[in-house]
Amino acid sequence: MPMVCVTDFEAQARERLCKSTWDYIEGGADDDFTRDDNVAAFKKSGLPRTRRHQQPAGPGSRQHRHAGRQSHQRKTSVIWRRFRLRPRYLRDVSQVDTRTTVQGQEISAPICVSPTGFHCLAWPDGEMSTARAAQAAGICYITSTYASCTLEDIVAAAPRGLRWFQLYVQTDRQLTQQLIQRAESLGFKALVITVDAPKTGNRRQNIRNQLDLKKMLMLKDLRSPKEGNSAPRLQMSLIDSSFCWNDLSWIQSITRLPIILKGILTKEDAELALQHKVDGIIVSNHGGRQLDGVPASVDALPEVVAAVKGSMEVYMDGGIRTGNDVLKALALGAKCVFLGRPILWGLAYKHTPDCSFTLLFVSPPPLSCEQGEHGVEEVLNMLKDEFHTSMALSGCRSVAEISQDLVQVSRL
DSSP states (O other): OOOOSHHHHHHHHHHHSOHHHHHHHHOOSTTOHHHHHHHHTTSOOOSOOOOTTOOOOOTTSHHHHTTTSTTTTOOOOOOOEEEEEOOOOSSOOSSOBOOEEETTEEESSSEEEOOOSOGGGTOTTTHHHHHHHHHHHTOEEEEOTTOSSOHHHHHHHSTTSEEEEEEOOBSOHHHHHHHHHHHHHTTOOOEEEEOSOSSOOOOHHHHHTTOOHHHHTEEETOSOGGGSOSSOOEEEOOBOTTOOGGGHHHHHHHOOSOEEEEEEOSHHHHHHHHHTTOSEEEEOOGGGTSSTTSOOHHHHHHHHHHHHTTSSEEEEESSOOSHHHHHHHHHTTOSEEEESHHHHHHHHTTOOOOOTTTTTOOOOOOOOHHHHHHHHHHHHHHHHHHHHHHHHHHTOSBGGGOOGGGEEEEEO
16 A cells, blocks of 8 residues: 555554554653644644544554553544645746755755654664665754764764754763764764753653663763774763753853754743854754643744744744645744654654564664665655645745745634
């Protein structure tokens, strides 16, 4: 059966990953309101929506075994705000150009890869496959501090790719500095500091599955390979929960990379970002995995865009599933969108169910790395094609022609 939309990859990944891995990737915080709202906020219906994946499933089926997710049978609150498109016709759209730039670097479309950790959960080759797919698509890939591959291996896998490095500031400032300077020396083009995770959110499914996050936070080769011997090194990650606005000046003093803050949701923090001379903002609620009950990313986007007044680039992640979603986000002021879970779905959709290698980074089974890479390429190309079509159907010949006039914010 052909894959015709991004949610087809979601369904395949769900069938192929073991329950604890699927729950780790898909789970949100607390009641999952924010996670679900990220997707629902792009849609038009004003009816109460049921939990995702609530299709009937018989006892003993894989769907039934996965049906224990928190509040699975419960309906969530109605979201009244919806974004509708206002297309313009009788324009020459025989040539549509989806190219744009992020921090001065050209990308083939405003659809990039958000930082998510532990890609080996979805595919043995992990972030190396993701990096190759992003390079082939001509887009930016933000590599996570919690990558399951070393930065050196990721760069070697896709030497021509555009990469940013996502940083969780560590309590060990020397280690933090080494990470930043190591990424800069390897050719990463920007530093993305995650600000919404001073502590891990209340992820109930991980607790139910007895997922040991301490093991998950043992980072493979976090320190430079030059510091170690031939044996792999594991370094415990300890996020600095005391890191605050005034500490940004220290980061700025040790790197020449543009600094982007990921996790901003309010105009107040956007204004502080301006005051502290950062170079960009990613409007994000961490995929609904941190503080439950915050706005959907697309709902917070206009507030942040208005606050910065064009002084810096604003991006967003969370809930992007179609080319129409990309178009709406750009019309609301995003320079580019980033994808989280859909990338992992692409990695996993040809995966053979096996959890034996995922958490401890032991040697994976001998599978073709190209399968995971090609799955991610399919997801990216599908969204790029949909976005191209949406642009043409809306009368936009270039990304520069996408403006706020293209969307109508309605209350049903």
